[in-house]
Amino acid sequence: MTIEVLFPKLCNLYGDIKNMDYLRLCLPEAEFVETQITDERPRFADSDVDMVFLGSMSEASQKRVVRWLEPYRARIEEMIDSGTVFLATGNAFEVFTDSIENLTTKETFPGLGLFHLTTKVDLFDRYNGKNIGPVDGIQVVGFRSQFSQVYGDNSDGYFMACEKGAGINRKSTLEGVRRKNFFGTHLLGPLLILNPLFTEHLMGLMGVPEPKAALREETIAAYEQRLEEFSNPKVTFIDSH
Amino acid sequence: MGKIRFLAALLAAKTCGLGLRLLGRNASYLPGKVAIKLCPDFLGHIGRPETIIAVTGTNGKTTVSNMVADILTASGYDVINNGLGSNINAGVASTLIDNSTITGRAKKQLAVLEVDERSSLKIYPYLEPDYIVCTNIMRDSVTRNANTDFITYIISSAVTARSRLILNGDDIICSGLGSDANEKVFYGVEYRTGGEHQGTELKDITYCPVCGQELEIEYLRYNHIGRVHCSACDFRSPDLQYRITALDRDQACFTMVQRENTETYPMVNDNITNMYNTAAAIAVLSEFGLTPEQIRSGLSSLHIVSSRFDRETVCGKPVTMQLAKSWNPVACSRAFDYLRCSEGEKKTAIVMIDYMVDHTENVCWLYDCDYSAFADPSITRLIFGGPRGKDHIVRCMIDGVDKDKIVTTEDLFDTVNHVVPEDADSFFILYDLYLVEEAKKVEALLKKRIEEANQ
Numbered sequence: 001m002t003i004e005v006l007f008p009k010l011c012n013l014y015g016d017i018k019n020m021d022y023l024r025l026c027l028p029e030a031e032f033v034e035t036q037i038t039d040e041r042p043r044f045a046d047s048d049v050d051m052v053f054l055g056s057m058s059e060a061s062q063k064r065v066v067r068w069l070e071p072y073r074a075r076i077e078e079m080i081d082s083g084t085v086f087l088a089t090g091n092a093f094e095v096f097t098d099s100i101e102n103l104t105t106k107e108t109f110p111g112l113g114l115f116h117l118t119t120k121v122d123l124f125d126r127y128n129g130k131n132i133g134p135v136d137g138i139q140v141v142g143f144r145s146q147f148s149q150v151y152g153d154n155s156d157g158y159f160m161a162c163e164k165g166a167g168i169n170r171k172s173t174l175e176g177v178r179r180k181n182f183f184g185t186h187l188l189g190p191l192l193i194l195n196p197l198f199t200e201h202l203m204g205l206m207g208v209p210e211p212k213a214a215l216r217e218e219t220i221a222a223y224e225q226r227l228e229e230f231s232n233p234k235v236t237f238i239d240s241h
Numbered sequence: 242m243g244k245i246r247f248l249a250a251l252l253a254a255k256t257c258g259l260g261l262r263l264l265g266r267n268a269s270y271l272p273g274k275v276a277i278k279l280c281p282d283f284l285g286h287i288g289r290p291e292t293i294i295a296v297t298g299t300n301g302k303t304t305v306s307n308m309v310a311d312i313l314t315a316s317g318y319d320v321i322n323n324g325l326g327s328n329i330n331a332g333v334a335s336t337l338i339d340n341s342t343i344t345g346r347a348k349k350q351l352a353v354l355e356v357d358e359r360s361s362l363k364i365y366p367y368l369e370p371d372y373i374v375c376t377n378i379m380r381d382s383v384t385r386n387a388n389t390d391f392i393t394y395i396i397s398s399a400v401t402a403r404s405r406l407i408l409n410g411d412d413i414i415c416s417g418l419g420s421d422a423n424e425k426v427f428y429g430v431e432y433r434t435g436g437e438h439q440g441t442e443l444k445d446i447t448y449c450p451v452c453g454q455e456l457e458i459e460y461l462r463y464n465h466i467g468r469v470h471c472s473a474c475d476f477r478s479p480d481l482q483y484r485i486t487a488l489d490r491d492q493a494c495f496t497m498v499q500r501e502n503t504e505t506y507p508m509v510n511d512n513i514t515n516m517y518n519t520a521a522a523i524a525v526l527s528e529f530g531l532t533p534e535q536i537r538s539g540l541s542s543l544h545i546v547s548s549r550f551d552r553e554t555v556c557g558k559p560v561t562m563q564l565a566k567s568w569n570p571v572a573c574s575r576a577f578d579y580l581r582c583s584e585g586e587k588k589t590a591i592v593m594i595d596y597m598v599d600h601t602e603n604v605c606w607l608y609d610c611d612y613s614a615f616a617d618p619s620i621t622r623l624i625f626g627g628p629r630g631k632d633h634i635v636r637c638m639i640d641g642v643d644k645d646k647i648v649t650t651e652d653l654f655d656t657v658n659h660v661v662p663e664d665a666d667s668f669f670i671l672y673d674l675y676l677v678e679e680a681k682k683v684e685a686l687l688k689k690r691i692e693e694a695n696q
Contacts, residue, residue, distance in 0.1 A: 022639060
């Protein structure tokens with residue numbers, strides 16, 4: 001089993017990259033390939049991988065990531081269609097949208113165009129929030145912190161129908177994007193660690209028989225506490241800073 | 242019209258400040274907020290002291306601004322500063338309002354202002370500080386500060402050509418602040434401690450800001466603090482005009498090469514982050530015009546304020562209080578590593594961070610922290626107080642910390658009940674900035690427990 005982690009020295013904000021440390025504990029036999037932004041080619045260009053992970057990056061880095069991945073756009077689309085697991089957390093999934101417009105720096109550049117949505121970044125509007133909702137029948141919880149809002153119709157494929165919290169923008173209730181086993185979500189940080197059942201689901205999609213998350217007892221205890229906290233009606237799910 | 246609006250805002254703010262003081266309340270924020278609400282460009286009208294030293298940066302700005310203000314005061318200068326108040330635009334405005342006459346003229350002519358990085362655009366274009374000290378730029382609060390590219394953009398967009406920049410030259414992000422129009426002075430710490438921890442801490446910069454290739458590391462102390470160069474182009478860490486070259490713990494002093502001269506100064510605190518803070522203070526004070534003798538004299542009477550660091554010996558065993566600022570992963574990682582590096586073979590630590598009343602805060606920052614320091618065998622007991630105990634256990638285990646040495650309890654004061662004084666040779670309380678009072682109470686309970694065990 002091969003898991004390709006894209007640009008871990010660049011796309012490692014907000015604790016996202018620790019998901020891969022956790023997955024290493026879950027899948028001790030798996031090969032983890034770290035592809036850096038200064039490398040020539042991704043592993044997935046030349047051979048099949050079982051999962052591709054891309055984590056949060058600065059807004060200034062999004063353009064560099066799009067440019068690097070652009071030559072592999074068709075290959076990524078082929079992998080998505082064939083059922084390869086992708087996980088893009090935080091603003092990483094925005095690089096797969098049609099365009100990214102920075103309202104502060106007045107720069108717009110095309111994304112990879114795999115999801116027909118547009119991203120708008122406003123460096124003076126930090127959006128913070130939380131989400132809870134089902135993903136393939138599993139309750140997923142997580143945190144949001146971003147300068148961006150994504151616009152367009154994602155009703156054909158979304159990560160989560162939010163029970164609480166906003167979707168791809170403040171007015172949406174459908175969070176993230178989904179196409180086959182491509183999971184793109186604004187939820188950031190230790191998503192897999194906070195959601196061990198979702199982690200086991202991803203492991204199953206990768207072909208792991210009877211998947212079992214690492215540190216299961218401890219992560220389930222923390223997950224159950226958070227589920228309870230998120231059910232508290234006093235908890236706010238949409239904040240701005 | 243602008244002048245009338247300013248005077249009306251000033252009058253309202255002064256009245257507000259007077260009212261707050263009569264009520265025995267702190268007037269370090271609200272008067273400025275009122276003034277800016279009534280007159281958005283208030284800071285552009287208020288009387289500007291002849292010299293303004295601004296201190297900013299992710300970590301250390303409070304310590305450095307306090308040091309600078311204290312040494313200047315000890316040297317006979319009449320200084321205003323916002324050391325006891327807010328460091329955003331309203332706090333800075335409140336400080337300047339306090340210092341102004343009824344017509345808005347400045348009374349004192351030297352200001353040392355701590356400035357929140359995110360507030361740069363609301364402060365620097367108006368005040369154009371003569372000196373801006375930046376201690377470092379690192380990942381900080383996920384929800385407020387986002388990332389270092391954002392903070393760098395904000396500060397550099399706000400700085401005007403008038404400001405001379407005093408920058409940490411061992412921080413390649415910080416040293417790139419400003420533009421070619423700014424005169425820059427770089428400081429740093431040259432001596433090696435030999436104990437740099439290679440943990441799981443992330444670096445905020447890996448690639449050359451000029452050509453994008455991976456930087457070559459000459460050495461790193463922590464995070465991205467250290468010296469680097471690019472092999473693909475001629476980019477490198479800047480030469481240091483102020484550099485601490487040697488530390489003598491026995492004599493409690495250090496050597497600094499500053500421009501062409503070599504000076505010896507008394508050591509305030511041997512923590513490496515405080516050595517950087519001290520270097521920053523010396524650099525800006527020297528550029529301002531203080532003599533080495535004045536700085537030496539000022540440093541000799543300083544200590545890090547006890548809300549941040551304190552150590553006592555109880556029944557022959559050291560008890561250390563160390564601030565570990567929540568939501569600030571690098572500051573917390575430094576505090577954790579200080580615990581690892583401290584003397585002792587059987588350390589017990591009470592950790593009180595990440596304490597929020599609504600129990601649902603964003604815990605992403607815990608995963609930017611380096612918990613691997615806790616795996617050190619010299620740390621034999623870790624007691625986490627607060628609601629996030631289950632998260633701390635998971636976080637610790639992912640970095641290889643033995644679960645058997647971890648205890649969690651929601652009640653901060655109950656942490657002490659899990660201390661076994663006989664099994665420890667040193668004690669640490671790592672606490673959040675918002676838990677200073679609680680930490681003092683825990684400290685008192687801990688001392689009592691140690692004393693009782695010693696009877």
